[in-house]
Each structure stands twice: as structure tokens, then as C-alpha cells.
Amino acid sequence: MPRKHKAHILAALALLAVFAVALFGCLLAGAKSYRRISRNADLAYTRRTAAAYLHTQLSRAGEVRVEPFGEGAALCLTETVAGERYTTRIYCQGGWLMELFAREGSSFAPEDGNRVLALESLEAKWDGDMLILRLRDEAGEQSLRWLRRDGYEE
Amino acid sequence: MKNKTALLLIELALLAAVFAGAAAVCLRLFAWADAASRKDARQDQALLHAQNAAQEIKLAKGDLEQAAARLGGEVSGGIWEKKLENGCIMRVESRETDIKYLGMARVTVLDADGSELARIDACWQEDGP
Numbered sequence: 001m002p003r004k005h006k007a008h009i010l011a012a013l014a015l016l017a018v019f020a021v022a023l024f025g026c027l028l029a030g031a032k033s034y035r036r037i038s039r040n041a042d043l044a045y046t047r048r049t050a051a052a053y054l055h056t057q058l059s060r061a062g063e064v065r066v067e068p069f070g071e072g073a074a075l076c077l078t079e080t081v082a083g084e085r086y087t088t089r090i091y092c093q094g095g096w097l098m099e100l101f102a103r104e105g106s107s108f109a110p111e112d113g114n115r116v117l118a119l120e121s122l123e124a125k126w127d128g129d130m131l132i133l134r135l136r137d138e139a140g141e142q143s144l145r146w147l148r149r150d151g152y153e154e
Numbered sequence: 155m156k157n158k159t160a161l162l163l164i165e166l167a168l169l170a171a172v173f174a175g176a177a178a179v180c181l182r183l184f185a186w187a188d189a190a191s192r193k194d195a196r197q198d199q200a201l202l203h204a205q206n207a208a209q210e211i212k213l214a215k216g217d218l219e220q221a222a223a224r225l226g227g228e229v230s231g232g233i234w235e236k237k238l239e240n241g242c243i244m245r246v247e248s249r250e251t252d253i254k255y256l257g258m259a260r261v262t263v264l265d266a267d268g269s270e271l272a273r274i275d276a277c278w279q280e281d282g283p
Contacts, residue, residue, distance in 0.1 A: 005159065008159040008160075008162075008163060009159070011163060012159075012162055012163055012166055015163070015166040015167065015170055016166065018170060019166070019169065019170050019173060022170075022173060022174070022177060023173065023177075025177075026177045026180055026181065029180075029181060029184055030180060030184055033184035033185075033187060033188055036188060036191070037187055037188065037191040040191045040192070040194070040195055041191065041194075043195070044194060044195050044198050047198060047202075048198050051202055051205075055205075127224075128213075129213060130209065130210070130213055130224075142199075142202060143206065144202065144205075144206065145205075145206040145209040145210065146209060147209045147212050147213050
């Protein structure tokens, strides 16, 4: 094979190699970017949904109390249905935000609730008329404040 | 034969150029998507901070000093400002309303570049005579 011809083939192979490396690099960058965006979206979903869920539950609740239940404090939202008082307990158990809806006075264990969202911990405390919630998830901690509506007593 | 090899080289070079262009566009898009995702997360945080501030303002019935004492930040010239941990700035200012005994304050959260991330109007009933 003539020397010049060999050089041409080598040049073509080198170009092909550059092409392959660049393609691989581009794919890697895309995959990395996609993974980061997907993780951000997941975390944002958990945070936003947890905050929106708690806000909605608190806004529709009649009486709101904080009682020990599960692995810490539980939000107890009481309402009257067909003359009977029912309590919705919202609490954290085993890495999950749980909800337990039951007639007042019935004895249920924290494990009996329904899983709502993955959440590491939920702290709740009253500061006067302001309910301060601290939610801890994979991304960190966030604080949520909710002002008691007029007409309801603690 | 010589011409054939040269043509192959030109073809490969053209392909590489086209690919380089496409890769540049893709990388720019990845960077843009990343930035958008980060901004989205900041927007979520901003909204949460704005909601919390709105609740505090309602509790304080528009008293910015009282709300700032509870949630942090400083009040100056009738504006309550708080720097958030992600570099954003939350600004709260009282606003006049046409409705009697209705108090109102506007909570705005600004990004580090000054663009608005979240805005909430908090309203409450003022004490009557």
C-alpha cells in the first residue's frame, strides 16, 4: 500500500474517532443534565405537593389541634359528619407522611393510616394563633406557616 | 483512487462539522434546561416564603415591624425586606385599598438578578370603630 494512501486512511479513522468521542461526550452531558433535571423535578414535586396538601387540609378543617401520634406530633383536624365527630390525623411514620381518618375516640395505630407522600419528619407547634410546621425531606427542611381562622379555638 | 479518498475525507469533515453544530445546540439546550429547572426550584421556595410572610402579615394585621420581628428581616421606609438563604430578596409593602376596613400588603420575592419570582397580595380585616 502506498504511504500517502495509508495516511489518508489514518486521517479518516482519526476523524471517525473524534466523531465517536464527541458523540459519547454529548450523550453523557445530556444524560447528566436529564438526571439532574429529573431529580430537581422529583424534589420539587414532593415539596410542593406536601405544602399544598397540608395547606388544603388546614384550610378546609374545622378545629385544628396538635397531638403526639406516630413518630412525633400529628395534626388533628376535626369535623362533624352526619352528627358524628371525625378526626383526620396527619403525621409522619416510617419515612411517609400519613393520613388517618377515623371517628373521634376510636383507637387506631399510626401504621393504620394511608401513605400520602415520602417525608422524613413533620413537626408542628402553635405559636399563638400561628401554626408552624417544619417538614424535612430528602432536599432539606422547609417551614410552613398557617394562621388560625377566626371563630375556632385551639 | 486518490480522488475517492479525498472525497471520503471531505465527507467525514462535513459530517464532523454538522455534528459539532448539533452538539453545540444540544449543549446550549441542556444548560438552558438546567437553569430553568433551578429557577423552578427557586420559584417554589419563593412562593412558600411569600405564603409564610402573607400569613405573618395577616396575623400582625399589617404591622410590618411585628411581622419582621417574628419572621426576620428589616423594615425601612415602610418596606419590610428579608434576604432569603438562596440569595433571593423578599419585599413586603402595605397598599391602600378602596374597601373600608380592608387592609392589604403585597409580598414580592425577587431573584438575585432582580426578576420577580413570586407575588402575593395578603388581605385582612382592619379593626372597625
